Amino acid sequence: MPPPKVDVEAPHTDLTNDHPRNGGSSASSSKDGPSNGEKAAADGGAGTGPGDGGRRGSTLGTLLNNPLVGMSREDILADVDSFVEEKGIAEHRDVFRKGALVAQVSNQDGAFEHIAELDEEEKNLLRRELTHRWSQPFMLYFLCTLCAGSAIVQGMDQSAVNGAQTFYYEYFDIRSPEMQGLLNGAPYLCSALLGCWTNPILNKWFGRRGTIFISCFVSVVTGFWMAAADTWYNLLIARFALGFAVGAKSSTTPVYSAESTPKTIRGALTMMWQMWTAFGIALGTIVGVAFANVTVFGEYTQWRWIMGSTSIPPLIVMLQVYFCPESPRWYMEKQRYPDAFKAMKRLRYSPVQAARDIYYAHKLLEIESAEREGRSWTEFFTVRRNRRAAQSSWFVMFMQQFCGVNVIVYYSMQIFQNANYTRDEALLVTMGTGLTNWLFAIPAIYTIDTFGRRNLLLVTFPLMSIFMFFTGFSFYLPEGSNARLACIATGIFCFMAVYSPGAGPVPFTYSAEAFPLHIRDIGMCSATAVTWGLNFVISFSWPSLVAAFGDTGAFSWYGAWNIFGWVTCYFFLPETKNLTLEELDNVFGVRNRDHARYYLTKLPWYIKKHLLFQDVEPMPPLYAFDQTSPSVKKHEMATTSHNEGTAQ
Structure with missing residues (x-):
């Protein structure tokens, strides 16, 4: 039996050859049993050549089908x-x-x-x-600026605490590592437990735009509330309430972008969420530097200005909301097709393009709707396509946190002060990490739809591991030496530089596109709940982790998790670039064991090609197009059945 052969990693632009494009019915067509493509996978499938009826077979995965192919x-x-x-x-x-x-x-x-x-x-x-795939209507890019503004709000809400915490620790005399961690992580605890789960309700009644508006309103209110807090527990309550904004906004904005953009640049425009979140994080650190010496309300009151400043960006986003169209797919889910077509026309250059995208999505949704008929909420776990999407989304969200990035986002001030930087020096270097995070996210705009989501993670996980270990062991250098200061800063800056184009933009982009429409809201809620729950774990546990194991042990802990991330990504994470949201049904229909088996087989091929620079034969793709019409398929199946019966 020939080994399965796949190459979903290489960036393909030939839409009729090596990359999945043709729609999504076969892999998800069975409630319990494998699809035709999955049966081929289980058998190791030999596949067919280009001369076989125009079909290109897949030796492992599934044949992707355009439901209109074969119709007269x-x-x-x-x-x-x-x-x-x-x-x-x-x-x-x-x-x-x-x-x-x-x-x-x-x-x-x-x-x-x-x-x-x-x-x-x-x-x-x-x-x-x-x-000219980047030539798009003004309204599409205006919608993206709305999503960018929402992301900036998110980033500032996350990072403003970095510069503020030094001052409110002193102001409220907070010395306990557990209490410090709880104050910093309170928004993410609320987001994981409550905020993310308000998303389906808000989206059902107010749509994507309305949810963004409401979440930004909460950000405005809690920003001023935090600035005016007169006790530590009042500040804690305000920060906990902020989690309602964090959860709803992060669950909705990437989905809004993914549902509105063309598939050829969907990854790039959806990852704007992370790029502008990185800008918001940088802005939060800049605000920390700007107000570091403002003591109008007394000593150690700088934190009031820092926290209050986070209320300004969401006000701007609330104004933008009224000028953007609602998501066409949200309208389609509500059976409001006239509104869906009107919205889509604002996001495409011509009515023909808008009609094509609406009609094609409708046909794929018809298939999806027929398949889920009679199913209950349990299909989130019992249907392989949904289960694989959840597994993959939860994994990338898990690794976005356990790569260790938010240790730097929330505690770089403390880390640099532990390395013997002064407070002002630590503020400036912290601002530098925020700017690095934003600037190095920009290349992902061009690579996420060409190099691919999976490849970005495979390249950056090992590098993040190296720089985590490098930073941790730099604390062994002589205390107070220039070498120690330089190495710690270098390790953190390099980590942020490699995080930004990989584990930064990929998770929210991936999760926003992974789930089918009928469970997209709940699926995105679950994914963001994972990331914000673990965000709380990290922000709460870091002070205690450092106290127990020292800076070296704490950084090495996250260095080891990046190694785990690479192994899991290599064997189990499917690629999703350059597919419509509905076409991904087939991609997530491939079993874990088949995906892992292929990449285990392919590992020696990578070594020979990329390490030993040998001339090796290319491996066939995991997903192939099925250009065969339904009538031909029916004839082939009948012929196969007759031959098997004759043989018996």
């Missing part, structure tokens, strides 16, 4: 006519007819050129979509 022109047009009548958009019949014909050939390069119904202007826009 007359069938598609009849289906469109029924669709527009049913959904109340009959006045757009002609444009949806064009959109459906384009959707049918969306995975075949240049095939739209032969659609007679399209005029030259429409064809030019479709050509430009392929050659």
Whole structure:
């Protein structure tokens, strides 16, 4: 039996050859048993060559299907006519007819050129979509600025405490490591226990935009509340209440971006959440430096200015919300198709592109809806496609915390002071880590949709481990020496530089796109609850961890977790780049054992190719396109069944 062969890591742009593109019905078509593609995986599948009926087989995974492939022109047009009548958009019949014909050939390069119904202007826009993927309407980018603003709010809420804590520890005379950890981590405890789980309710009644508005309003109120706190427990309550904003905002904003953007740049635009969160973190550290010597209200009151400043960015975001369209997929989930089409037209250059995306998503959602009929909430765990999406999302969220980054975000002031920096020096160096975090997130805009989500993690996990160990063991250098100061700063800055394009943007991008629409809200809630729950664990435990094991032991603890992250990512994490949200059904339908078995087989191939620089044969992809029409498939299945019966 030949070994399974996959290469989802290499960045592919050939949409009809090496990368999954063709829709998602087969892998998730069975409630309990494996799909056709999974059966092939279980058998080790030999796969078919390019001459076999136009099909490219997969030796492990699943054949990805466009549900429109194989339908005649007359069938598609009849289906469109029924669709527009049913959904109340009959006045757009002609444009949806064009959109459906384009959707049918969306995975075949240049095939739209032969659609007679399209005029030259429409064809030019479709050509430009392929050659200039960053050429998008103003409203799409304005929507992205809204998401960016929401992320800045999130970042400031996280990092402002870094510069403020030194002052409110003194102001309220807080000496206990446990109490210090609780004050710093209170928002994330609330977010994990309550804030994230308000997301489905808020999204159901107020939509994506309304949820962002409400969460920013909470950020405004709690920012001023923290600044005015007169006791430590009042400050604790205010910070706990902030968790309602942190949870709802982080669960909704990446989903809003993912549902509104084209698949060719979805990863880049969705990861703006993390890039601008990094900018917000930098802004929070800058504010800490700016107010370090402002003592208008007395000694050690600088923290009031720092905390109060976090109320300004959410006010701006609240104003932006009213100018952006709602998520088209949210409208579709509510059966508000006229509103969905209107919103999509604002986010695409032409009505044909908007109609194509609405109709294609609708057809895939039809399949998804039929498959989940009669199921209960237990399908979150009992259906492999959903279970694998949850497992993968929870893993990347887990590693975003246990890579150790928030130790630096929340405690770099303390870390640098332990390294014998003065308070002012520690503030300035902390600001530098925040700026580094933001600047090095920018390259991920270009790599997350080409190099891929999985590859970014595989490259950065080992580097983060090295720099965590380097920083920890730098504390063994002579106390007060320039070498000690320089090595600790170097290790932390290098860690932030490699974190920012990998474990920074990937988790929220990945989680926002992993779940099917009908459980996307609850799935994203669970993923963000994981990250904020562990965020609390880290922020609460770091002072005690340092007290028990010293700086070297504490940093080495997180260095070891990065090694674990690399191993798990290599064997079990699927790639999701350049697919529509609905097409991912098939990707997450592949079993863990099959995914791990292939990459175990491929490990020697990597060593020969990238370490020994040997000339080795390329390995076939994990996911392949199925360009066979339904009628051909039916004939093949009947023939196979007849042959097996004859043989018996």
